[in-house]
Amino acid sequence: MDFQLHQRVISWLKTAGDSLIASLNTNLMVEEKTNASDLVTRMDKEVEAYLTQQINTHYPDHRVLGEEGKGHSIEDTRGVIWIIDPIDGTLNFVKQGRFFGIMIGIYADGQPLAGYIYDVMQTDLYYGIVGQGAYLNDRPLQPLKINSLAESLMVTNAHILVGNQFNSQALLGASLGSRSYGCAAYEMISVIRGESALYLASRLMPWDFAAGVAILESLGFKYSQPDGKALNLLTANPGIFCNAAVYEEVLQIINLK
């Protein structure tokens, strides 16, 4: 991957992050999308517009798929596509003022090239360049060692567990316990750092998983739909995002009859 492109992404993320921090004491103009916990603010829109504009200016032959629809209408995965989530965890952003992230995944012909997750309030930038490793604040990322689900924590959300979706109560019982941060960026970071062996999600849009998947790929970690099928970059997906050491075990527990 192009070094100049990488430096540009980092610079854009810092600029966007600074604007989010500055916005926290202002009127965020919160609107509900599908329900009271699915929010959008003026900052989701502003950051997505900013990132899209930068990409369009510097890479006019690339396309942009963004959560707030400021990018292109995309129906195939040909060429280079930037998949961006201007604020992942908007509910946390609004209600907690932390535990949110900005995410960018870059894909070529449907394959991950690079992923960036910026934990704005921690000023921690995680990225992975496929084939060239994963990094945290420009140092090689060294995930904590994961051996088995029985010796590990997992991350998922409360509703999945309460509904026992994907046999999640069996996963919970097979692990040391579950954590829930309420934002895909944080759940992905937990797996990437080796703090959790598994992130289980019931419905992620491409911008929720594209960046994380590219970082997982850079680390040799495993991801798929819970039935083992590949994730689809153009639709909503359920997903499992795993340390390689537990992927087969997780698949087996989820798909027990």
Added chain:
Amino acid sequence: MDFQLHQRVISWLKTAGDSLIASLNTNLMVEEKTNASDLVTRMDKEVEAYLTQQINTHYPDHRVLGEEGKGHSIEDTRGVIWIIDPIDGTLNFVKQGRFFGIMIGIYADGQPLAGYIYDVMQTDLYYGIVGQGAYLNDRPLQPLKINSLAESLMVTNAHILVGNQFNSQALLGASLGSRSYGCAAYEMISVIRGESALYLASRLMPWDFAAGVAILESLGFKYSQPDGKALNLLTANPGIFCNAAVYEEVLQIINLK
């Protein structure tokens, strides 16, 4: 409360926190207590011994109640009692290297005088001096505004929700969602900062809640057992720890017949 005592506590917490950070790349000598997710390390023991020794030296007429039993055997709440948790969230400490805290509560005749929660990896020190306010890193703590459960997040753990203990699924449905950090220190901090309206716990020992309760008291927040009874400082308790704006609503939902 005595200023010199306050300064001593802060100094001890910083020293203890530094020793925890330094220990993260060493052999922690992890032992299981009641089960695989109930752990103790040499650092739990060392930090508790250090704090207990400091308290005994400077305040020989005070008593210490500590998680690892380095303090006194305590059967009544007379006089001044220090209630300490050397590492709250030992499982997170061992498996994640963050999301843990050191907690100290100081009580006189069973009433909270002061509470300290030190988020070691963030170097964030939260404290409350009853009657004199609550602070984060020596600045007045200004919790985010909470209006109602319907407009707020909550924190509790996965097993409570899966088992629908304390009508927790109804609480989940009445809120914007639940978060779970896996450590009482972090769950308390979430309520103290106004990031969550409620922390619901099924079984906390005195060292799990003593510090948090003193900070909540400093803020005018509310806490009790889920049936409304007062917490008992000498035994295990289920507990609700709430922003005052939602306490009555939470009690009502939990105790619906």
